[in-house]
Amino acid sequence: MTNQEFETLVTKLEKQASVNPKLYRFKVIMLTGLGFGYVALFLSLFLLLMVISIAMIADGEFTFGNVKVLLLTGTLSFFIIKALIVKMEMPDGYYLQREEAPKLFEMIDTLRLRLNTPHIDEIVLDSEFNASVAQISAYGMVGKKRNVLVIGIPLLSTLSQQQFTAVLAHELAHISNSDTALGARIYRLRMGWGRLLHSLEENEQFGTFIFKKFFQWFYPRFDAYTFAMARQEEYDADHSAAAVTSPQAMGEALVAISVAAPYYYRDFYSELFEECARTNSVPQQQA
Numbered sequence: 001m002t003n004q005e006f007e008t009l010v011t012k013l014e015k016q017a018s019v020n021p022k023l024y025r026f027k028v029i030m031l032t033g034l035g036f037g038y039v040a041l042f043l044s045l046f047l048l049l050m051v052i053s054i055a056m057i058a059d060g061e062f063t064f065g066n067v068k069v070l071l072l073t074g075t076l077s078f079f080i081i082k083a084l085i086v087k088m089e090m091p092d093g094y095y096l097q098r099e100e101a102p103k104l105f106e107m108i109d110t111l112r113l114r115l116n117t118p119h120i121d122e123i124v125l126d127s128e129f130n131a132s133v134a135q136i137s138a139y140g141m142v143g144k145k146r147n148v149l150v151i152g153i154p155l156l157s158t159l160s161q162q163q164f165t166a167v168l169a170h171e172l173a174h175i176s177n178s179d180t181a182l183g184a185r186i187y188r189l190r191m192g193w194g195r196l197l198h199s200l201e202e203n204e205q206f207g208t209f210i211f212k213k214f215f216q217w218f219y220p221r222f223d224a225y226t227f228a229m230a231r232q233e234e235y236d237a238d239h240s241a242a243a244v245t246s247p248q249a250m251g252e253a254l255v256a257i258s259v260a261a262p263y264y265y266r267d268f269y270s271e272l273f274e275e276c277a278r279t280n281s282v283p284q285q286q287a
């Protein structure tokens with residue numbers, strides 16, 4: 001798929017997502033199931049052939065063909081299972097405690113009640129000009145989910161209180177709308193598929209072509225569908241945040257971020273690193 005074909009498909013899909021978001025999300029879930037099902041089908045086949053080979057060898061039919069099938073299916077099954085186990089790590093940063101910022105926690109609690117958002121398990125501060133949320137399970141795709149809110153200190157320092165409140169509402173709305181749960185599953189599956197192809201190609205496994213042809217067709221379409229869904233989710237989160245704060249605060253926050261973030265990464269960071277390299281020292285806070 002060319003870039004032009006991809007952009008044309010995304011434009012078409014965005015219209016579908018805006019007309020009926022629930023139906024479009026269902027289509028994305030079904031497409032995700034297709035990708036997972038394709039891998040699961042061949043994994044089941046390889047495991048079945050492996051069991052049959054073991055049974056035949058156990059019955060005394062110790063032939064070169066049986067051993068070859070056993071080694072081949074066992075190796076392919078190992079790579080598939082290993083690739084699909086993707087654990088999301090907790091984000092790096094400073095884990096804030098309630099007693100350290102009681103007003104911030106009170107603000108988040110108020111927004112949670114208004115947005116019907118589940119409990120936030122951790123609030124993490126980092127150095128990015130951004131804010132984000134994630135639902136992280138203890139054991140990959142299973143286990144208790146932990147809702148994590150990440151706040152960039154540069155973002156916190158730049159926005160007004162009203163603008164910052166709107167940004168927090170936007171992020172919490174993602175959890176309320178179940179965006180983070182679906183997004184986490186899609187992320188893990190995408191990572192697993194990529195790791196599977198990489199492992200098979202790197203080790204020159206026989207079954208590489210089985211998955212490579214399929215994902216060459218599947219990946220561009222899956223990217224287009226999920227890209228359009230992610231953009232629609234951003235619009236929905238903006239709408240929810242504007243409803244519990246104000247449209248003006250949400251709009252001003254979006255404008256401030258779009259203007260300040262490029263400066264922060266392009267100019268401030270480069271100047272800071274140049275200063276560090278020139279003086280061979282760590283920047284110090286000015287009194």
